Amino acid sequence: MTTPSDALLQVALIPYVCGAGAQTPGCEQGPLDFELRGLSDALQASGRDVWWSVDPEALLAGPYGSSAHRDLPPLGSDERNEIVVWHVRGLADRVEEDVRNGAFVVTLGGDHSMAAGSITGLARGLKKTMGADVRLGLLWLDAHADLNTLATTPSKALHGMPLSQVLGLDVAHDPFGLGHDAVVVAPSHLLYAGLRDLDPGEVDFIRDMNIHSFPMRDLVGKDLASTLIAAMAAMDVDVWAISLDLDGLDPAFAPAVGTPVAGGLNHSDVLQALRAIMDRFDVRLFEVAEHNPTLKGAGVNYQTALSTLQVVLDGATQRFKIRSDAA
Numbered sequence: 001m002t003t004p005s006d007a008l009l010q011v012a013l014i015p016y017v018c019g020a021g022a023q024t025p026g027c028e029q030g031p032l033d034f035e036l037r038g039l040s041d042a043l044q045a046s047g048r049d050v051w052w053s054v055d056p057e058a059l060l061a062g063p064y065g066s067s068a069h070r071d072l073p074p075l076g077s078d079e080r081n082e083i084v085v086w087h088v089r090g091l092a093d094r095v096e097e098d099v100r101n102g103a104f105v106v107t108l109g110g111d112h113s114m115a116a117g118s119i120t121g122l123a124r125g126l127k128k129t130m131g132a133d134v135r136l137g138l139l140w141l142d143a144h145a146d147l148n149t150l151a152t153t154p155s156k157a158l159h160g161m162p163l164s165q166v167l168g169l170d171v172a173h174d175p176f177g178l179g180h181d182a183v184v185v186a187p188s189h190l191l192y193a194g195l196r197d198l199d200p201g202e203v204d205f206i207r208d209m210n211i212h213s214f215p216m217r218d219l220v221g222k223d224l225a226s227t228l229i230a231a232m233a234a235m236d237v238d239v240w241a242i243s244l245d246l247d248g249l250d251p252a253f254a255p256a257v258g259t260p261v262a263g264g265l266n267h268s269d270v271l272q273a274l275r276a277i278m279d280r281f282d283v284r285l286f287e288v289a290e291h292n293p294t295l296k297g298a299g300v301n302y303q304t305a306l307s308t309l310q311v312v313l314d315g316a317t318q319r320f321k322i323r324s325d326a327a
Helices: 027-036 039-043 056-060 078-100 114-130 162-166 200-208 224-233 267-280 298-326
Strands: 009-016 048-052 104-109 136-141 190-193 212-214 239-245 283-289
Touching: 009 027, 009 039, 009 078, 009 114, 009 298, 027 039, 027 056, 027 104, 027 298, 039 048, 039 298, 048 298, 078 104, 078 114, 078 283, 104 114, 104 298, 114 136, 114 162, 114 239, 114 283, 136 224, 190 224, 212 224, 224 267, 239 267, 267 298, 283 298
Parallel strands: 009 048, 009 104, 104 283, 136 190, 136 239, 190 212, 239 283
Antiparallel strands: none
16 A cells, blocks of 8 residues: 555557648657657656557557548548547547546647547546536647638537537537537636737627737737736636647747748747746646657657646646655
């Protein structure tokens, strides 16, 4: 029997082997590529146990894995959306289970439609472990707002719509098959940073709902860490999730993405901000989306993701140790 001080932080890596929500195929191979490059071993450290909650290779071998991503049906078709829905539902269930079991969750994609499942699963798990009134905040680091609905999307790509589901904007259509009957994250508890490529409908939603947003043009010359810390501290939130779309970073730091946008976040600034955030706030889930190993620069993506996750998990491990020692 272990004492609290001997306990290890359990870190569940959960793969999202789906690229059908994106215009450019290949993201479905992202989690396996990370592991083949040695991710889980590299993340092991004193005070934590890192493990795959689901084997990404096994998921790719399944009915909606690699075979389903060959010759994908057109974007917006029921057949293509069915692939996304299957993966989103599975991710939501797995995240919920691991959260209920006390793990720190890292979701790895995969296109950014994954957030509909990861954030929903986190919210469900927190409600069962912390109570129905738990207030979940979401920090979204991305070049894109991913806030379109089926009515506003110009591309019909579901990776551009997960937040409309999370914020309850498209409950009637339920494009991700999650059966939402309530808002998962309140609009006042969403914080954007790095935005620089928005669709007209997204601009309207952000303005009309008064969503906290730091587009790249507003971050020039500012300290990212202090800017985000101040914004997060002003929100009435109990627990945080952080979703990093690799295209939120400047392409120099993550070139292997399907929708790169120049002039993004500096990686060293993001690392500094994450160190400060992990030290101050109760973060329970971190997400890395849009790694596409079929594109040039996948090795750069991996090194960026690895160093980012090391910072996040070092912070989570330290917070876990402090809580365990105080118990």
